[in-house]
Amino acid sequence: MTARTRPEAPESAVVSLVVAAENLGVSVKTIRRRISDGTVRGYRVGRLIRVDLDELRRSLVVEIPTARYESQHPTFG
Numbered sequence: 001m002t003a004r005t006r007p008e009a010p011e012s013a014v015v016s017l018v019v020a021a022e023n024l025g026v027s028v029k030t031i032r033r034r035i036s037d038g039t040v041r042g043y044r045v046g047r048l049i050r051v052d053l054d055e056l057r058r059s060l061v062v063e064i065p066t067a068r069y070e071s072q073h074p075t076f077g
Contacts, residue, residue, distance in 0.1 A: 013053040014043060020051050024060060034060065 021028045031051060035042040040059050043050045 013055075014045075014050045015053050017049060017051065020053055020056055023053060024056065026060070031056070 015023075017028045017031050021031055031040065034040040035049070035051070040051060040056055043052070
């Protein structure tokens with residue numbers, strides 16, 4: 001008999017809401033709100049909801065300008 005194996009697939013970044021929330025340090029409720037308002041895309045797998053972790057990072061993580069940046073790039077002047 002030959003053993004069946006699954007073909008090697010690249011690691012998927014689609015994870016549960018709990019894993020995504022823990023990874024980003026936010027609540028599951030926050031992620032659900034972002035899915036509802038359209039900021040983040042959710043994917044239904046059967047009855048479960050999953051999110052693409054990379055897409056979630058791009059949507060939720062926003063760089064905050066520092067004082068050093070602002071002193072080099074004044075907005076008033």
